[in-house]
Amino acid sequence: MTGSTTASTPRLRVGIVGCGNISRNHLEAFTSLGNVDVIGVCDVDITRAQATATSWNLTHAVDSVDALLALGLDIVSVCTPHPTHEEVVLAAAAAGVNVLCEKPIAVDVASAERMANACAAAGVKLGVLFQRRFWPAARALREAIDDGTLGAPVMGQVSVLLHREPEYYSADAWRGTWANDGGGVLMTQAIHYIDLLQWYMGPVSEVYGAINTFKHAAHIEVEDSASAVLKFTSGAIATLIASTAANPALGVQIRITGTTGATAELSEFPEGSDGRITIMAAGDTVTSTPAHPAGALANVGLANINAALIPHHREQIAEFVHAVTHSHDPAVTGEDATNALRILLAIYKSARTGEPVRFAPFPTNVPTAPDAVVARLDSITPVA
Incomplete structure (x- = not known):
């Protein structure tokens, strides 16, 4: 060990x-x-x-x-x-x-x-x-990539739907501020799962994102909700949604599909509990367990979350x-953590500018469309 x-x-x-x-x-x-x-x-x-x-x-x-x-x-x-x-x-x-x-x-x-x-x-x-990299299930998903069960990741989905009450932010004056917290759900909660995503899928080439505050606008200045599309230098693509405005919370699901066509899903519900492989689909076999077990307490307090992570x-x-x-x-390492930070800050920048943030070239295999289709696409104009 x-x-x-x-x-x-x-x-x-x-x-x-x-x-x-x-x-x-x-x-x-x-x-x-x-x-x-x-x-x-x-x-x-x-x-x-x-x-x-x-x-x-x-x-x-x-x-x-x-x-x-x-x-x-x-x-x-x-x-x-x-x-x-x-x-x-x-x-x-x-x-x-x-x-x-x-x-x-x-x-x-x-x-x-x-x-x-x-x-x-x-x-x-x-x-x-x-x-969370030390969950046995998180390592098992990594091993399914490395041993060829999934093959190289090509598609990823991350859903982080958590619950926070206003008291979570008011208990510590630094929470929920750009100056002292650095951001909202992306910086404090979703960064764990951004780290897992890049651990599974590799370096990111481009990020396009949006943020908003739907529930906590009266008492925080940062986002409580975000979404993003991520492209990877391998050519893989993934989506991310994250929020502390869910009630009840649905926890976290990370789903990876690889070049073999196999898919694995890692779930954390309730928040702070051990991650579990809730879907493993390969060949003709789909093995699944409930991502949201009946009777589990959905909305968990911070003290209980921290205790469960010990x-x-x-x-x-x-x-x-x-x-x-x-x-x-x-x-x-510090480099790993810097990469996760770079991704989430790119979501903030993209949300501010309305433009994607590119770090490296993205190899594409976009099917070639006939001229008539291209004309239809080029005819799309933004709504004034």
Whole structure:
């Protein structure tokens, strides 16, 4: 197992930056590992840092990143609001400390690239939390691509239909703002599934998207709903819809069809539960289970979602510790996280400009239409 330890495995000293909701998952994961000592926590609110340290029986609670790094760390875990990630990561890299950062890696690509470059120059690992890659079912879908069951992906569909009440945004002042959250459903929720989509389908060549706010306009300034068409450098195409305005929530479905004609669907319902393969269709066989099991609670609170994800945080964090102790790249790198960020920011840009955003050429096999059909297509004009 990747995260296993032996008697010869060195002990690592870990610090946590940010003592908000998600820090619990990191603390649970790190303290479960036999070769890790969590030395202390840091928060701009020293009272919150001290309360966290007391709850977890930790020695140190500080209110600055420099003070935490001065404790002599091997790994720092970044659990702060999105736009603050860069400052923490750059400080850690300068101190020669490996970094595990919550998603999204940043709120702009230039910032993400600076973070990745700084860690590479310092010779430290940079990992980013996309714990849903560690679902057994998510790996099984990846294996179905790699072993030829699906073949190379040619079509993808992602549906992210989630539920949030106004209190979700009002509980933390930074949520739902462009400056401090960086975006809405795409930045905070759908980025997990954008990461899975690019993991399955490869590099994106072009994005065309739209965003709107249907339910939460009175209390957020970002989008609560989005849709996009994505083209990939392989020639594959995919669609994405995402919303926090659904009631009840329908969770997440990711469907991949490959060159063999086979299709697999990965479902997460309710939100935070383990992903499951709900459709596997290959040859003459269709195997399916309900994507929405009867009796499941559809609308799940944030605390319950985070708690349900602890096992997968634990597995990714164990893998990151293994990467540090055995000098290999983590499963989810800064480059991976930057690619996911680039895709979602392209949706925002396309929504603003009304134009597709292109990163690379898209190889097409568009059937050649006769002149009469071309004439009909060329006759289409926008409505004034």
